Amino acid sequence: MEKKVRLLIGKVGLDGHDRGVKIVARALRDAGFEVIYTGLHQTPEAIVNMAIQEGVDAIGLSILSGAHLELFERVLHLLKEKGATIPVFGGGIIPPEDIVALKKMGVKEAFTPGALTDQIVKWIEDNIVPQSL
């Protein structure tokens, strides 16, 4: 039997805008992925610990406060420090040139307002594979 893709979807940083992340989390769950939602106001440390403990196949983070460069950088750094190779993607209020910077940093993809959930589902299907057991 094919293993389900398991995703950690979360809010990192201080902003409380969770409309988008919850819609995405639900759409991903409805599309058949296993979704763990972190709740609001998580630190990068908490996100990385949860992702490793839960053995997820990817981490999706939502940031709408403008702190995306620093917070993604910190999450990627902590993952590397712990020797984890979990792909990270995200979304939020992110200017195009920052998306370029994020990708250079190692973030796999970043979605902005106006992205349809179908596009996000398709991106996961095309890019995230379940880790071997």
Next chain:
Amino acid sequence: MGTSPTLNTTSLSGIPFETFYDERDIEGFDYQAKLGDPGTFPFTRGIHGDMYRGRLWTMRQFAGFGTASDTNARFRYLLSQGQTGLSVAFDMPTLMGFDSDHPSSLGEVGKCGVAVDSIEDMDELFAEIPVGEVSTSMTINCTAPIVFAMYLALAKRRGVPLSSLKGTLQNDMLKEFIAQKEWIYPIEPSLKLTIDIVEFCTNHVPLWNTISISGYHIREAGSTAVQELAFTLSDGLEYVKRAIGRGLGVDQFAGRYSFFFNAHIDFFEEIAKYRAARRVWAREMKERYGVKDERSLWMRFHTQTAGCSLTAQQPHNNIVRTAIEALAAVLGGTQSLHTNSLDETYALPTEFAATLALRTQQVLAYETGVPSTGDPLGGSYFIESLTDEIEGRAMDYIRRIDEYGGMVPAIEAGFPQKEIQEAACLYQNELNQGKRTVVGVNAFASDEDESIPLLRVGRKQQEEQIRKVRELRARRSNAAAQKGLDALKRAAEQGENLIPALVLAVESLATLGEVAKALQDVYGKYREVSYI
């Protein structure tokens, strides 16, 4: 993507629109009972008889970024361009009670607003701005008492009497637990602090608008117009009940409660929403609380165009959306307006984009002729029918919240949160399925890159702010700051009104983060149960 996009025949709240409306849709319509002239009960047509001829709406653009001096420069620019009131946007650490050098502030300092760590930042923010003359709106909630204490302390420093201060604090914690989700303390102590501000202002700062009861964030979180109206009014009724519980007479404080609504893209539904809001508020205040002063019946409100209606795709289209939404707000009789900038799905607005947004209001005010006549759509079969429909649907929600025992038990049961989340998902599904059209998103999409210049808030400003707060802690008398914090904690433990102790604490140069933490030691922390 479909080639023939859907035309909407139901409102964003799901109210079906007829092909046309006639007298059968407003059967038995009673002008006096339903409308009354502008300035008369139930104020459906507006709270003032002369409407915008007497006083135009306040053009109040929300602004804030970087350090206090960056934002001060933007404020002085906006005032020089004809803006008539200030509105402060704070950064996330200030909104959540963290100093700029706290680990949780990583990357957030000065990003979505201005960083304020101490009274010294507050002083810089209002440099060369006469605080006794301008009216200042501050969008701040769980840390509202701390930031307000800084503003009061600043007025004292400058010899400005508190009785001359004009402005608004958002200070609406109920909608935080429902929608915006910026909190520190549990619900009860949060509301205690809200009412401390109401009580203090009633006695000492009489021109201050103590709570801006906000539907804006409820709508941005995905609610319908009906839910926005209903949840906001239920929040308002809760704040009235609690201030009365504090021993204040309703006519002492109710006139200083104001409201804050969203202006979304569904044009007629929005206009009907504002009209219904005024009518329901006036009636409920009269029936529930026996209000005598007419001002306590007035729903005065600020409006902001809908951030969530803007798109990252084809961002110039956002100028058009914002203009239409602003028109709805004005036709609905708003007292004050913020128009969003075209670039806000990417970043805080550039000076150019913010100016264009202000110019949109100026065109509306001075070129279109729209403000000359109060409630110009009153009497339209369609508008009156829609106003009644929205009122009826909102009252159903308000009654359900009453059945919970008011908004606090309703929030504890997750009721408004779930209703909003369901509405948000429904809307997203409609977009995905092409049942609802958004130009540039699921119709008329374009592959051409439409890039626009954006405002950058660099790391330099963050480093500068961190340096400033550390320098302050090194320079001040730590013993004095500690004494201020200890006195605050004692006052909190004894259940006193905390505003005087907060003023003393910030005057002793205790920082925002230290004050927030001191109160957290007494009150504890709110934990949300979240679900998807």
